[in-house]
Structures are given as structure tokens and as C-alpha cells.
Amino acid sequence: MLLRKQDELRKLEAELDEYDDVDAEGTEQQRRLLLSRDSDEAADRKEPEGTRTRTKILDEIEEKLDKYGRRFYFSYHDKISDNL
Secondary structure (H helix, E strand, C coil), X not given: CHHHHHHHHHHHHHHHHHHHHXXXXXXXXXXXXXXXXXXXXXXXXXXXXXXCCHHHHHHHHHHHHHXXXXXXXXXXXXXXXXXX
């Protein structure tokens, strides 16, 4: 389970890197998105519903990290309990 969560996080991080690369090579307005979360989130709100944006990817990464942390915590504590 932990390896699967790690792989999911790796894929999301790669997707985020692609967005960053495109914006870094884009217009002045696109490059500005890399410098400010506020600008990035404002641009996200202007996108049509269902559009994949950097903000949505970051939200998904945060959610998966939370799930990963909980699984890791319980997995670790189960192993300790088994050894007692």
C-alpha cells in the first residue's frame, strides 16, 4: 500500500513539474503564476470547471500525503505492536 501511494505522489509531482515547465517557458503572465500562489489560485478560479490546474494538483498531492502519512503511521504502529 505504501509503495502505491508513493507512486501516486510521484506521478502527481511529475504532472506538476510539467505545468511548471510550460509556464516557465510561456508568456510573462504564465511566468508570474510561478511566483505567486495568489496569482495561481486566481487563474485557477477563471478556468472552466473540470480543468486540471496546478492548484488542483497541489490539493490532490496534499490529500494523498495525508492518506500516506496515516497509512505509514498505522503500518508502523502495527509492526511495533506485533513485536511486543
